Amino acid sequence: MTHFTSLSDCSTDDLRHLLDVSGRLKKQHKSTGRNDPILAGKTLAMIFEKPSLRTRVSFAVAMTHLGGEGLLLRNEEVGLDVREPGEDVARVLSGMCDGIMARTFEHEKILKLAKYATVPVINGLTDYSHPCQAMADVMTIEEHFGSLKGRTVAFIGDGNNVARSLATACGKFDMRFIVATPPGYQLDSAEVDRIMTQVPEMDFETTDDPAEAVRDADVLYTDTWVSMGQEAEKQKRLPEFAGFCIDEALLAKAPKHAIVLHCLPAYRGLEISDAVMEGPQSKVFAEAENRLHFQKGLLAVLMGKM
């Protein structure tokens, strides 16, 4: 693995290795309060075109724990493809830093950075995908249930970047994926075809009935109905998603052992109710913490050759 731009580019063995390294580094830090400084003297450049709490903090803290530094670049200053072409940004940063993490609107910008950089490039979310999130989610599911194969993940809401990466992750790890969206918000069929071509045996279902989706689910998952960059569509979208909230009534239709995940930030009362978010089946804060642990493993593998 040279870059981490898309889960579909990674083999299941690569992803398994990332989870194993992440688990080891998490255990080491939990038991000793520190990690070995395997990235001492190394710098990760971090570019954000969109806001962030989890991604920004987890990459910065992961670099600190591994002995290196996460250097935050304000996109107003970098101006990816505005002040300066991405091709040039990639090569300049490659000459000074040891890795690049970027959160962009267009996915093509990440691909361009990866094409021209000679250091690893990491996708910290694009309009198209959020692979770091999906891997932290898989890590959380495995920690909770002890295994992944055969688990059912029900995604309720918008067929968006997070749903897309989670679907691919489920395929890679032999999990069943059911996505319940209102009409018009399904995962695009070209994308479903692409995932099914990669993982032909994958159990992938789409529905517009949230109750049907959660009936046999081990994991209920949701995300905002209005992603970053879609703010102008908010008034149109909200009524169209009515009935797609993970609330106590929907959770009661799922098996008792089911857990609830949300990539956050959450909009209580819209895609998730306050009672579910704060309830015993919610594992959202363990999931958020796993962003740190997964990305530590990712940085250790990409920049520390672990």
Ligand code: CP
């Ligand atoms: N889940 C996630 O990526 O959060 P941020 O947008 O805060 O980074």
Ligand code: NVA
């Ligand atoms: N789908 C959301 C995820 C936020 C982490 C967005 O793109 O805004």
